[in-house]
Amino acid sequence: MIGGLFIYNHKGEVLISRVYRDDIGRNAVDAFRVNVIHARQQVRSPVTNIARTSFFHVKRSNIWLAAVTKQNVNAAMVFEFLYKMCDVMTAYFGKISEENIKNNFVLIYELLDEILDFGYPQNSETGALKTFITQTGIKSQSKEEQSQITSQVTGQIGWRREGIKYRRNELFLDVLESVNLLMSPQGQVLSAHVSGRVVMKSYLSGMPECKFGMNDKIVIDKQGKGGGATGQSIAIDDCTFHQCVRLSKFDAERSISFIPPDGECELMRYRTTKDIILPFRVIPLVREVGRTKLEVKVVIKSNFKPSLLAQKIEVRIPTPLNTSGVQVICMKGKAKYKASENAIVWKIKRMAGMKESQISAEIELLPTNDKKKWARPPISMNFEVPFAPSGLKVRYLKVFEPKLNYSDHDVIKWVRYIGRSGIYETRC
Amino acid sequence: MPAVSKGDGMRGLAVFISDIRNCKSKEAEIKRINKELANIRSKFKGDKALDGYSKKKYVCKLLFIFLLGHDIDFGHMEAVNLLSSNKYTEKQIGYLFISVLVNSNSELIRLINNAIKNDLSSRNPTFMCLALHCIANVGSREMAEAFAGEIPRILVAGDTMDSVKQSAALCLLRLYKASPDLVLMGEWTSRVVHLLNDQHMGVVTAAISLITCLSSKNPDEFKTCVSLAVSRLSRIVSSASTDLQDYTYYFVPAPWLSCKLLRLLQCYPPPEDGAVKGRLVECLETILNKAQEPPKSKKVQHSNAKNAILFEAISLIIHYDSEPNLLVRACNQLGQFLQHRETNLRYLALESMCTLASSEFSHEAVKTHIETVINALKTERDVSVRQRAADLLYAMCDRSNAKQIVAEMLSYLETADYSIREEMVLKVAILAEKYAVDYSWYVDTILNLIRIAGDYVSEEVWYRVIQIVINRDDVQGYAAKTVFEALQAPACHENMVKVGGYILGEFGNLIAGDPRSSPLVQFNLLHSKFHLCSVPTRALLLSAYIKFINLFPETKATIQEVLRSDSQIRNSDVELQQRAVEYLKLSSIASTDVLATVLEEMPPFPERESSILAKLKKKKGPGAVSVELEDGKERGELNGGGDRGGDAAIAASNASTPSPSADLLGLRSAAPVSGATPSAGSLLVDVFSEAGPAATSAGVNDDGFLSALHAPEASDSPLVEGPGDSDSAPPTAASEDPAPPLPESDELLNKFVCKNNGVLFENQLLQIGIKSEYRQNLGRMYLFYGNKTSVQFVSFNTTVSCPGELQSQLNVQTKTVEPLVEGGAQVQQVINIECLTDFIDAPLLNIKFRYGGALQNISLKLPVTINKFFQPTEMAAADFFQRWKQLSQPQQEAQKIFKASHGMDTEVLKAKLLGLGTALLENVDPNPENYVCAGVIQTKAQQVGCLLRLEPNAQAQPGEQMYRLTLRSSKDTVSQRVCDLLAEQF
DSSP: OOOOOOOOOOSSSSEEEEHHHTOOHHHHHHHHIIITOSSSSSSSOSSEEETTTEEEEEEEEEEEEEEEESOOHHHHHHHHHHHHHHHHHHHSSSSHHHHHHHHTTHHHHHHHHHHHTTTEOOOOHHHHHHHHSSSOOOOOOOHHHHHHHHHHHHHHHHTTTOOOOOSSSSEEEEEEEEEEEOOOTSOOOEEEEEEEEEEEEEEESSEEEEEEEBBBBHHHHHHHHOOGGGGOBBOOEEEEEEEOOOOOOOOHHHOOEOOOOOOEEEEEEEEEEEOOOSSEEEEEEEEEEETTEEEEEEEEOSSSSOOOEEEEEEEEOOTTTTEEEEEEEESSSSEEHHHHHHEEEEEEEEEHHHHHHHEEEEEOOOOOOOOOOOOOOEEEEEEEESTTTTOEEEEEEEEOOOOOOOOOOSEEEEEEEEEEEEEEEOOO | OOOOOOOGSSSHHHHHHHHHHHHHHHHHHHHHHHHHHHHHHSSSTTTTOHHHHHHHHHHHHHHHHTTTTTTOOSSSSHHHHHHHHHHHHHHHHHHHHHHHHOTOOTTHHHHHHHHHHHHSSOOOOHHHHHHHHHHHHOHHHHHHHHHHHHHHHHHHHHTTTTHHHHHHHHHHHHHHHTTTTTTOGGGGHHHHHHHGGGGGGHHHHHHHHHHHHHHHHHHTTTTTHHHHHHHHHHHHSSTTTTTGGGGTTTTTTHHHHHHHHHHHHHHHHHOOHHHHHHHHHHHHHHHHHHHHSOOOSHHHHHHHHHHHHHHHHHHHHHHHHOHHHHHHHHHHHHHHHHSOOOHHHHHHHHHHHHHHHTTTTTTHHHTTTTHHHHHHHHHHHHHHHHHHHHHHHHHHHOTHHHHHHHHHHHHHHOOOOOHHHHHHHHHHHHHHHHHSSHHHHHHHHHHHHHHHGGGGHHHHHHHHHHHHHHHHHHHHHHHHHHHHHEEEEEEEEEHHHHOOOHHHHHHHHGGTSGGGOOOHHHHHHHHHHHSSSSSHHHHHHHHHHHHHHOOOOGHHHHHHHHSSHHHHTTTTHHHHHHHHHHHHHHHHHHHHHHHHHOOOOOOOOOOSSSSSHHHHHHOOTSSSSSSGGGGGHHHHHHOOOOSSSOOOHHTOOOSOOOOOOTTTTOOOOOOOOOOOOOOOHHHHHHHHHHHTTTTTTGGGGTOHHHHHHOOOOOOOOOOOOOSOOOTTTOEEEEEEEEOOOOOTTTHHHHSSSOSOEEEEEEEEEEEEEEEEETTTTEEEEEEEEEEEEOOOOEEEEEEEOOOEEEHHHHHEEOOOOOBBBBBTOOOOOEEEEOOOSSOOOOOEEEEEEEEETEEEHHHHHOOOOOGGGGEEOOOOOOHHHHHHHHHOOOOOOOOEEEEOSOOOOOOHHHHHHHHTTSSEEOSSSTTTEEEEEEEEOSSSSSSEEEEEEEEEEETTOTTTTEEEEEEEEEEEHHHHHHHHHHTTTT
């Protein structure tokens, strides 16, 4: 189990240190700073083993969160916990920065006491935590309220308290996907996958029973039996659910039913690798003119419905290390050579589907005495599109509240799809 | 030279550096650097001409980026351009960049060399210095090729500035160290040496480093520097602290220069010129005197500088090792430091004293500090100091203080640091062995050692104990008793069990008379440890058990029961299983006679350099074992004591020998042969071959004991290398006739009266080992000729001749040997001997061979004496006296009264009498002090019965002890001859 948890700033100074088990000493704090934060190498493994002690870290902007253990723990669990903790902290005080952490350190210790007990992760549901860890000072609670908290925290549905009432029963559903791609210069897909999550924000009264349906291939095949909708079903490689989802039911019937926590929660996470809609195609053209010049031409094509608009498009074209000057011409957007990153960055604000755009650059090189050839790193791309590249569709989300008198039809539901680029690269 | 103004300090560089320092993260730093690199690249693009200042600035930035750990692959050309600038700062940055960044195989090296050449010939001293520094910093072969000829010229030129001379000297030193073959001093030598007379102290200091390095390589060429160095030293030493101004450091005149001068002098032997030597001694005395003066300053720098000179002076005194007066003074000085409160000083004092202890002049002086050193060993807080103290104790140990030192080291061992324990154990073991006056003390010490620090007692140590116990008859009983007592401790170390198993297996009978240590008690004691031991020890114990069966037939049933148990006979370890099975069969099948033959007592081990010493040497490297100087003489006393194990021929050698580290019992698994010589046979094989067919003992299962019984293969018994016995210089007589027997061959002969195996002869070239066995009137002798050189012997030829009437008395047949003996190889020759009738003389062995063209001709007497054909006869007291009276004719008796030349040790005497071949009859003579023996000499013609009586007067003072030896036999010549032979033995 987790033996201790440390938060460092960018210099390696400890901001928060909480030790849960005796086997972790103060020297572990220094060991991580010396061996990881101040390490010379650029790429650091998320898991580091120093003197039989394992350090798991995540980095948020300039802040390092490190979980330490001497035991052989489930690394995935530790990372899940660390991410969860980031979420919790963000929910409490916004952006995770040195300033914010220093201002909220009492709160953070309070949270750490609650979400980890002797190194075992406990309830880390933001909504539930907010009921008893507040930032607004101590509100004297009546005996009744206190016992309610106890029964809720220890009860069957620990993530939702009873007696929630909303005038308007509303529900927001976001399908957030990131698409990852590696493509050869000839346009052959070398690897591609989408990792997505369904985030739900619910403002529902009482203890509503919800049922979520999507175009999962298995479900569609079972129901449809040759129905016309099969073309749009998707094959999900693997998925995980929020703790509120009844897994037994999912295993038996593949139906996703649950009582949602109040407020925001991540309902499910999934990954697909088949039939991915690649929103953009990058066609590079690199020509070396002698030893001192390089001509680069890059065409991007958008590959989705013309009615949709992609946003925040950014193409990053790496330049050789001995670049001494760059001239760029582009049809659309803005392009600039960023010497500090050794790349030409081309930004386009908006782009509709089924369009194409082009950039050409002339790169001057300085002759060097090093015979090493330029490694030609891939061209990478960032964007945001208003659809799910995996093809996932929300078919329904039904809400039943047997005790209160509102029905499925009275709930206002919103669904939004956002596809973002993950690592979206094309070799050149 | 343009002044370096403050405004010249490149602002852009300062901004860049402060940007980097302000970066919050590594990533930000990399971004900033990338940006700067791009900027510099755009500036260095071919089409723009840069002024010197910006070029310098950008090169500086590149250098800074490089030093931060990033690769720089451009800008070299710009840096080289800077070299041709006339501004000092630009040139300096250019050289700096090149020294740091340009690797030796760069293409630019030619351009750089050109620029350096220009600067060297520029006559501007600062530019010359810059160029020289660059050469020294790069120091590559190309640089050496280009400038090795030029720099000495600059160094000795009359018009060169002092600062340039300094740089040139140091630069040359660096090039010499990097590629000595390219720097040829030849013609410059004398002029370089004369730099020692230079006015400028800096030049002298720089030059002396160069001269020290050069003269250590070819001392002869630089011999003249000694007198110059001495005069320079005396000038410095005698100068007042204010004389040298800049070169006075905290009131000490030129400490660095003094140290270097003293170190230079250490490259040479003491000066032969009396005047120079006198002056030097005067200097050294002055230095020693100054150490006594009260310090001129309380600052640590003052005392450091003073002590640095003092220690150099002391090591010079030690190096010369010829001035007893100075050595003793140095020792006293160091003695003061031993109690100094500075730990470093104490350390250095101990270290220097260690070397002093080995000098004959100061050994006694060092010994006076023994209490202090022992105290240091006990109380020092720093382990390295304690280590030095232990070293010093080891070095100062001799016969007079051995007991004290060994006792102290033993008591310290209980609390010693783990890191030095093993070494301490080795040292204790060596000291105990070397200075053992009586061997019971030695055995006690080693057993104590095993008890205190068993884990650190290496194999070699306990092998050694056993070797010594086996070779020394006088200590065997005591050893058995002590080991028996030690084993009674509830928890004893495995090494103790090993020693115990071995010794009780061999000599358990010596203490079996005591009911408290009856055979069964001994066996039960050993067997109680059996289950706690590792496999090799168990194997050893099994061998001990089978030996018990031989020693004490009454234990046979018990032991067979143990061997038969499933845990032995079905042991999963194949070695143990095999031993159990074979021993069980051996004990049940073989008759007592066979058993007695197979399991006979181990023969003495051949003497050689203590394996422990070899191990210590290996551990510490050469030089650490400084007491070795005395090894030769000590060893002679120790082992050459005339006992049957002692072998004076080898004893005198103390050079490195293959250490007999193989397992004594021949466990196949453990045979780390650490010898360097290819002929380093393992001790195991040695044991077999030396034992001959008689005693195969414990190693039975190694090759199957039957084969071992019959064919003692020619094993390569390790040759002892090194300076041979000085008496036996190689005879260089070039005549083809057999040389007359060596003068000492009679003496050699006497050595072999009571033993059958050993080294017959040894000189620098050749070693002859001998192994013989006799049955009735027949004998077989194996001669091993070992070539100790690396060159082959040609036309190697040996002949055995029987001079005079011996021809009719002895029938000797030899097989010819190969005429070629390769370097380091050994050849074997078998000689069959038949005794026809009794004889007096010994056959002659003549060896002729060519070694490197020179004919070697050696004649020896073969150790074949009449007593070899003795057959022991057991008889009761009545029988004996009856026969004694029968042989009462005067000519049948031979009697001799002679002085004892060795101690009257019962065990030794017994062993010798047994070695003679007769049976030793116990409880026959009414006086228990006396010895009586009986035997029959077997010849082809007749059998001669022989009775012997030896009467010592043990009560007399040592030195006046006498023996009376009486022999009676049926043949008068036999009585006389045996009496003569035997009289030499006691």
